[in-house]
Amino acid sequence: MDMKIFYEFVNAINAQDVEKIYSLMADDHEFIDAHGNEIKDKDKMKAGWTGYFQWFPDYKIEITDILTSDDTLAAFGFIFTATPKKPLFEK
Secondary structure, three states: OOHHHHHHHHHHHHOOOHHHHHHHOOOOOOEEOOOOOEEOOHHHHHHHHHHHHHHOOOOEEEEEEEEEEOOEEEEEEEEEOOOOOOOOOOO
16 A cells, blocks of 8 residues: 555645546545445546535545555545535525
8 A cells, every 4th residue: 555645645635636636546546435425436536526625615634544454545534624615505
């Protein structure tokens, strides 16, 4: 497991650098959120990060725990953000 890439990914998120995030994702990148929702498409993730940073322009993450096993990494921590810039749901 290359921890350097993981930390580059975290730093790119905290810098809201979508192009860097995209460049660090493998073609078979898989994202699973805390509710078990899965996204398995690198391009969908790029669009997702772009939209998310528009909603939360001060979004940051802090990693508190990392578990690794062979080629798998799980990171746990906290997010920091203020109220969304625009409503998440419009009438």
